[in-house]
Amino acid sequence: MHAPAVDCHGVSVRFLSERRTVTALEDVSFSVQPGGFTSLLGPSGCGKSTLLRVVADLIAPSEGQISVLGLSPEEARKDRSLGFVFQDAALLPWRTALQNVELPLEVGGRRSLPTGAATPRELLALVGLAGWENSYPHELSGGMRQRVAIARALLGGPRLLLMDEPFGALDEITRDRLNEELRRIWAETGATILFVTHSVYEAVFLADQVLVLAANPGRVAAVETIDLPRDRDLLIRDTAAFVAIAARMRTHLGKGTH
Numbered sequence: 182m183h184a185p186a187v188d189c190h191g192v193s194v195r196f197l198s199e200r201r202t203v204t205a206l207e208d209v210s211f212s213v214q215p216g217g218f219t220s221l222l223g224p225s226g227c228g229k230s231t232l233l234r235v236v237a238d239l240i241a242p243s244e245g246q247i248s249v250l251g252l253s254p255e256e257a258r259k260d261r262s263l264g265f266v267f268q269d270a271a272l273l274p275w276r277t278a279l280q281n282v283e284l285p286l287e288v289g290g291r292r293s294l295p296t297g298a299a300t301p302r303e304l305l306a307l308v309g310l311a312g313w314e315n316s317y318p319h320e321l322s323g324g325m326r327q328r329v330a331i332a333r334a335l336l337g338g339p340r341l342l343l344m345d346e347p348f349g350a351l352d353e354i355t356r357d358r359l360n361e362e363l364r365r366i367w368a369e370t371g372a373t374i375l376f377v378t379h380s381v382y383e384a385v386f387l388a389d390q391v392l393v394l395a396a397n398p399g400r401v402a403a404v405e406t407i408d409l410p411r412d413r414d415l416l417i418r419d420t421a422a423f424v425a426i427a428a429r430m431r432t433h434l435g436k437g438t439h
């Protein structure tokens with residue numbers, strides 16, 4: 182047995198300010214298997230981004246333990262085992278698509294790629310942007326910019342990809358296409374993915390496990406294994422099995438509100 186890619190035990194995060202204390206996460210436990218795809222689903226403010234930041238070593242938990250790829254979050258980050266994609270593609274406008282993908286080689290202190298790692302050009306091809314290497318962000322659509330951000334996060338072959346509502350700002354048609362693309366990219370790279378969304382459909386379509394979070398305080402409402410075929414396309418969303426799972430997720434979400 183390999184160590185889980187993410188193993189979280191009793192994690193709480195409290196933010197203290199002069200006026201009040203916000204419990205962003207309370208007693209959160211879950212694990213993600215290596216090569217797995219887990220969606221974090223929950224309403225606004227339930228602590229999804231906070232949880233992703235704990236995994237990425239951007240926030241230390243107030244209580245609890247967490248291991249990432251068998252290491253502490255700090256070790257995993259220093260080991261360059263993590264890739265992060267944000268809601269906003271956050272590309273540098275004066276750099277081409279290819280130069281944006283190459284950016285971590287310049288700012289991250291890593292001068293060269295590990296042997297065998299995909300090149301920036303290959304990563305752009307992987308995300309469907311072959312031929313767009315020399316285009317600037319303003320010449321790309323929102324969906325294409327998110328693809329560039331995904332290619333950049335994949336540079337160096339991270340074993341764990343953390344994605345915080347990467348398609349939240351896109352129209353439904355583009356989002357659907359990128360959902361299918363992401364399943365393919367996941368299969369091709371073998372990376373473990375932790376994906377934040379507040380869309381039930383997106384959460385279920387993408388993942389093999391969904392962690393439903395409830396708000397105030399942020400806590401686990403349910404953890405479900407998604408028992409759908411590994412090989413899936415968007416039409417699966419019309420099947421009885423999918424509809425039943427989505428309905429269950431909505432029930433979990435409903436129980437978390439008060």
Ligand SMILES: Nc1ncnc2c1ncn2[C@@H]1O[C@H](COP(=O)(O)OP(=O)(O)OP(=O)(O)O)[C@@H](O)[C@H]1O
Nearest residue numbers: 196203204205224225226227228229230231232379
């Ligand atoms: N740095 C911070 N300082 C103080 N409070 C914070 C901080 N970051 C988050 N919070 C609080 O923690 C709670 C959870 O925030 P978080 O951003 O994790 O929610 P979320 O589930 O990602 O929401 P959304 O879907 O809107 O992105 C919120 O009440 C928020 O106000």
Ligand SMILES: [Mg+2]
Nearest residue numbers: 229230231345
């Ligand atoms: Mg968030």
